Amino acid sequence: MSPSPSSSAAKDAPPPLPEPLRVAVADSHTHLDMQAGSVEEGLAKAASVGVTTVVQVGCDVKGSRWAAETAAAHPNVHAAVALHPNEAPRIVLGDPDGWSRQGARAGGGEGALDDALAEIEALAALGHVKAVGETGLDYFRTGPEGMAAQERSFRAHIEIAKRQGKALVIHDRDAHADVLRVLREEGAPERTVFHCYSGDAEMARECAAAGYYMSFAGTVTFKNAAPLREALAVAPLELVLVETDAPYLTPAPYRGRPNAPYLIPLTVRAMAAVRGIDEDAMATALAANTARAFDY
Ligand SMILES: [Zn+2]
Numbered sequence: 665m666s667p668s669p670s671s672s673a674a675k676d677a678p679p680p681l682p683e684p685l686r687v688a689v690a691d692s693h694t695h696l697d698m699q700a701g702s703v704e705e706g707l708a709k710a711a712s713v714g715v716t717t718v719v720q721v722g723c724d725v726k727g728s729r730w731a732a733e734t735a736a737a738h739p740n741v742h743a744a745v746a747l748h749p750n751e752a753p754r755i756v757l758g759d760p761d762g763w764s765r766q767g768a769r770a771g772g773g774e775g776a777l778d779d780a781l782a783e784i785e786a787l788a789a790l791g792h793v794k795a796v797g798e799t800g801l802d803y804f805r806t807g808p809e810g811m812a813a814q815e816r817s818f819r820a821h822i823e824i825a826k827r828q829g830k831a832l833v834i835h836d837r838d839a840h841a842d843v844l845r846v847l848r849e850e851g852a853p854e855r856t857v858f859h860c861y862s863g864d865a866e867m868a869r870e871c872a873a874a875g876y877y878m879s880f881a882g883t884v885t886f887k888n889a890a891p892l893r894e895a896l897a898v899a900p901l902e903l904v905l906v907e908t909d910a911p912y913l914t915p916a917p918y919r920g921r922p923n924a925p926y927l928i929p930l931t932v933r934a935m936a937a938v939r940g941i942d943e944d945a946m947a948t949a950l951a952a953n954t955a956r957a958f959d960y
C-alpha cells in the first residue's frame with residue numbers, strides 16, 4: 665500500500681514550536697539558505713523560543729558570500745566561510761551535480777581550487793565572519809579520486825583560519841583519525857569546533873585534551889546514538905556546543921521532517937538529560953561556550 669497523501673504531507677510539515685528556553689542559546693551551525701521561508705522569518709521563529717543567535721555556514725564561494733552578507737545585515741547572525749570537503753574535489757575534478765548550481769563545469773584543476781581559496785580568504789578577513797569552515801574530510805560522500813583535493817583544501821583552510829585569527833569549523837564524516845592527524849600536523853587554530861560531532865567517548869577525550877569544541881546536533885537525540893551520548897557525557901562542559909545543521913538532522917521525535925534553528929530546544933533538553941543537569945544550566949553553558957568559540 666502506498667502512503668496516503670495526508671501522511672506524506674505531515675512528513676514534510678515543519679514540526680511545531682517547542683516550549684521556549686528560559687536562557688537564550690545560539691545555534692552554532694545552520695544553513696539558512698537551504699531552509700524554507702525568509703531569513704527574517706527563520707530568525708524570528710528561533711528567537712521566539714530562545715534561540716537568539718545563529719552561525720550561518722557557507723559551503724562554496726557563492727554560499728560563503730551569502731553567509732557574509734547575511735551576517736552583515738543581521739547583528740545576531742555570524743558567518744562561517746569555506747569550501748565544503750565535498751566541494752573541493754568538485755572544483756578540481758568537475759561535477760555537474762555540484763551544489764553551487766553553476767551548471768555543468770569541466771574540472772578546473774588545482775588552479776581553480778587556489779582561486780576559490782583566495783576568495784574564501786578575502787571573505788574570512790571580514791569582521792562579521794567569525795569562522796573558517798565547514799572544512800575537513802568526508803569519506804562518506806567523496807571517493808578515493810577526490811581525497812587528495814579534499815585534504816589539500818582542508819590544510820589550506822586551517823592556514824586561512826590561523827592567518828585571519830578565526831575559529832575553524834570541522835566537518836568530519838567517517839574520517840576521525842585522518843582529521844585529527846591533519847590537525848596535529850598543521851597545528852590547529854586556537855579555536856577549533858567539531859561540527860555535528862560524531863565520535864565516541866574515546867575521541868571526545870582526545871578532543872578535550874586538545875581543547876577542541878564539540879558541537880552536538882539532533883543526532884544526539886536519536887535512539888541508536890548511544891556512543892554519541894557517551895561522548896557528550898565525558899566531554900568537558902565548557903567545550904560543548906549545540907547546533908541544528910538545519911535543514912538536516914532534525915531531532916527526535918521529528919526525525920525526517922525539515923529542521924530549522926527553532927528546534928534547538930529539543931536538542932538542548934536531550935543534552936541536559938544526558939549530563940544530568942537542569943535545562944537552564946545547560947543553556948547557560950552553551951551560550952557562553954558558543955560566544956567564546958566564535959569570539960563574538
Ligand atoms: Zn557538515
Ligand SMILES: [Zn+2]
Nearest residue numbers: 693721798909
Ligand atoms: Zn553543515
